């Protein structure tokens with residue numbers, strides 16, 4: 626790769642691994658070296674006059690961002706597979722290529738999904754709380770009985786890359802897998818495609834792996850929770866806003882469903898306060914893809930995308946809007 630120090634690249638947050646050093650060797654780099662996101666207005670100031678921006682899911686890449694980037698901005702590389710924070714059609718109109726980080730985090734997120742699920746159904750987090758609170762306990766045949774996964778039915782909503790990995794792992798746990806895919810049946814998979822209604826009525830575990838779009842916003846609300854089996858549980862490692870959180874908190878409190886395991890929330894970092902009071906829910910702070918190796922791989926994809934557009938003048942394979950290439 627040839628260095629092109631005329632190209633200013635903004636990184637909107639501190640990121641781990643070797644990515645920053647490698648970006649620094651290739652670009653005129655401007656890192657917001659902080660654990661905290663930039664306020665939107667500060668973000669706009671920062672991107673003014675930049676050629677590329679490495680963004681986080683917490684950065685809103687909308688018309689105002691793209692206008693601030695102006696004529697110089699050519700690529701936005703999102704450090705995430707999800708890109709609901711980005712107005713891709715508007716980026717295309719502005720001639721800005723948008724990329725994400727597909728594939729590299731599918732296994733990690735799937736592993737985490739199974740971990741979260743096991744933690745819920747085998748009451749791992751709850752048991753940990755019992756000990757930390759110094760609650761008196763003794764083992765007995767009736768003590769903290771949970772549910773197993775073996776022989777149960779997993780209903781996957783959104784059989785994309787992560788959904789398929791979750792399915793593969795669930796099969797290893799002896800589960801039967803069904804799926805509802807909003808964009809239609811998936812070819813060449815050994816799982817049964819069903820409607821969302823059938824999935825909700827059948828599954829012991831409903832696991833969400835769809836992107837957040839206008840169609841999936843609050844896809845799981847009071848009616849859908851009521852349609853689930855009373856003993857069933859919900860897992861969400863996709864995006865918080867796919868679930869109506871107040872409706873979920875009510876359903877958990879009233880035992881409409883047996884439990885929930887959530888890694889994502891509609892208004893992160895806020896969590897619906899009622900959820901914090903409930904024992905039948907496991908909550909984690911957006912950890913799905915968080916391993917050293919995966920962060921490195923995500924950084925590598927972002928670096929590759931920025932270099933492809935800004936140094937090599939070609940469209941990266943992970944471009945979400947290849948048609949934007951050369952339009953700016």
Ligand code: 8YV
Nearest residue numbers: 681682704705706707913914
């Ligand atoms: C990322 C995610 O860790 O990739 C995504 O879409 O939600 C997470 O797994 C996070 O967005 C990092 O930016």
